[in-house]
Amino acid sequence: MKSNEVRVARFDGYERVMHWMAALSFLYAALTGLAIWSPVLYWMAALSGGGFVIRGTHPWSGVLFTAVIGWMFARWAKTMGLDADDRVWLTRMDKYATHQHDALPESGKFNAGQKMLFWSQVVTALLLMVSGVVLWFPEWMPRSLRLVAIAMHPLAAIGSIAGIIVHIYMGTMSVPRSMRAMLLGWVTPNWARLHHPKWYREWRGSTNLR
Amino acid sequence: MLVAKLIDTTLCIGCKACEVACQEWNDQEYTLGTFNGSYQTMPDLAPNFWNLIKFNEVQRNGAEAWLMSKYQCMHCADAGCLAACPAPGAITQLANGTVDFVHENCIGCGYCITGCPFDVPKLSPASKKVYKCSLCSDRTAVGLEPACIKTCPTNCLTFGERDEMIRVAEIRTRELKADGFKDAGIYNPAGVGGTNVIYVLNDAKQPEQYGLPKDPIIPWTVQLWKGPLKALGAMVFMGSILGAFFHYVVFGPQQEEAADEVE
Numbered sequence: 001m002k003s004n005e006v007r008v009a010r011f012d013g014y015e016r017v018m019h020w021m022a023a024l025s026f027l028y029a030a031l032t033g034l035a036i037w038s039p040v041l042y043w044m045a046a047l048s049g050g051g052f053v054i055r056g057t058h059p060w061s062g063v064l065f066t067a068v069i070g071w072m073f074a075r076w077a078k079t080m081g082l083d084a085d086d087r088v089w090l091t092r093m094d095k096y097a098t099h100q101h102d103a104l105p106e107s108g109k110f111n112a113g114q115k116m117l118f119w120s121q122v123v124t125a126l127l128l129m130v131s132g133v134v135l136w137f138p139e140w141m142p143r144s145l146r147l148v149a150i151a152m153h154p155l156a157a158i159g160s161i162a163g164i165i166v167h168i169y170m171g172t173m174s175v176p177r178s179m180r181a182m183l184l185g186w187v188t189p190n191w192a193r194l195h196h197p198k199w200y201r202e203w204r205g206s207t208n209l210r
Numbered sequence: 211m212l213v214a215k216l217i218d219t220t221l222c223i224g225c226k227a228c229e230v231a232c233q234e235w236n237d238q239e240y241t242l243g244t245f246n247g248s249y250q251t252m253p254d255l256a257p258n259f260w261n262l263i264k265f266n267e268v269q270r271n272g273a274e275a276w277l278m279s280k281y282q283c284m285h286c287a288d289a290g291c292l293a294a295c296p297a298p299g300a301i302t303q304l305a306n307g308t309v310d311f312v313h314e315n316c317i318g319c320g321y322c323i324t325g326c327p328f329d330v331p332k333l334s335p336a337s338k339k340v341y342k343c344s345l346c347s348d349r350t351a352v353g354l355e356p357a358c359i360k361t362c363p364t365n366c367l368t369f370g371e372r373d374e375m376i377r378v379a380e381i382r383t384r385e386l387k388a389d390g391f392k393d394a395g396i397y398n399p400a401g402v403g404g405t406n407v408i409y410v411l412n413d414a415k416q417p418e419q420y421g422l423p424k425d426p427i428i429p430w431t432v433q434l435w436k437g438p439l440k441a442l443g444a445m446v447f448m449g450s451i452l453g454a455f456f457h458y459v460v461f462g463p464q465q466e467e468a469a470d471e472v473e
Contacts, residue, residue, distance in 0.1 A: 003472050036296045036319065038440055051297050051317035052338075099461055138320030139333050146324040150294070151431040151439065158443045162450045169454035175464050191467040209472060 003190035086112035127156035212372035221366035228358035232261035235357035257334035283343035287403030294325025327426035401427035
């Protein structure tokens with residue numbers, strides 16, 4: 001059977017909704033956050049009603065994002081654990097970046113880079129939420145905490161946004177047809193074999209395709 | 211020309227006329243204070259209460275001392291509120307040194323509250339914007355002195371050119387020293403570049419006794435947020451975007467999946 005006649009389920013409906021809720025809330029929080037972060041980018045506040053409005057909405061988009069990250073954690077934390085192959089993979093990331101995939105250990109459902117993105121986003125989301133709550137209610141929070149949060153929040157955001165810039169690049173330009181997996185939920189067997197061989201073999205073993 | 215408010219705490223009789231004048235001129239709604247066993251009108255400044263006489267009860271040389279000090283925005287040269295503020299045009303520093311809040315530009319984030327080493331700006335739960343003493347910028351703009359100065363009956367409060375106020379404060383300090391207050395001095399903290407509200411204290415070694423911080427500074431995390439973090443962020447973001455773009459240009463996309471049979 002031709003590869004393009006078979007669908008391998010990659011992300012179910014819950015996972016897709018989860019991912020895009022995270023993506024949209026992140027995008028909103030990041031753009032409004034950037035507007036508040038620098039006067040150079042303050043014009044972006046006007047896209048969402050101006051500075052006074054985004055001061056009210058930005059924290060809520062952060063709450064939504066953190067909640068979805070919590071959902072993601074519950075769903076994916078196990079899958080995202082690093083195995084021995086992943087650890088080797090991470091030491092050879094340069095091979096991945098230069099498309100020398102033969103020099104890399106095989107990946108499961110997620111490769112080690114994706115796993116690192118997941119964990120880094122969990123950590124930064126946590127830092128952003130904790131510092132964000134402190135900054136949200138300046139009149140109730142002790143000044144000592146606010147002084148930590150005022151530097152921690154942008155620092156965590158810089159790390160988080162940088163990770164997402166790379167993530168968007170991978171998902172849109174670098175890895176052909178990966179968007180199909182997150183939008184429609186399926187990939188072809190050959191796509192799976194190419195990018196996630198271990199995961200492909202799991203699928204192959206569980207299917208009665210001739 | 212810088213202006214300054216001079217507060218000679220040794221002449222304050224705690225009449226609170228300045229509190230009333232401030233409320234009147236700025237058209238502030240009266241709010242019931244909290245009685246906490248002191249003559250002080252309320253425990254702290256409020257969004258609609260910008261000028262508070264603190265009645266500090268302290269121990270000095272084994273005796274009770276009752277120190278009154280006017281508490282309001284200090285109009286710092288290096289203003290912590292301004293350093294922290296992310297909303298362009300929400301806080302302005304006038305040529306005469308006044309640090310003024312422009313409420314139509316205020317987004318109510320409260321960063322100024324964090325940046326201020328004197329804990330002066332107060333967020334209004336009603337308007338969700340932040341308020342503090344404006345040094346009566348609407349009066350000084352037309353050559354009038356601030357309302358609190360105008361009303362003070364003891365000359366505890368004076369207003370004028372900053373250099374002149376410092377000269378007056380120095381003369382007053384010498385007088386106090388001659389009267390036996392050997393630690394008398396001027397409160398004009400250097401950590402915030404000097405302030406445009408300056409005090410004469412009869413014990414300048416212990417400003418905390420008057421409710422004033424000893425060495426106020428703009429906290430380093432606020433300066434980090436306002437300066438280096440912006441440069442770092444710009445480098446990281448531009449680096450990520452350009453890095454991704456040039457990665458594509460040099461290496462192109464990853465291998466396409468094969469269209470042949472499933473193995």
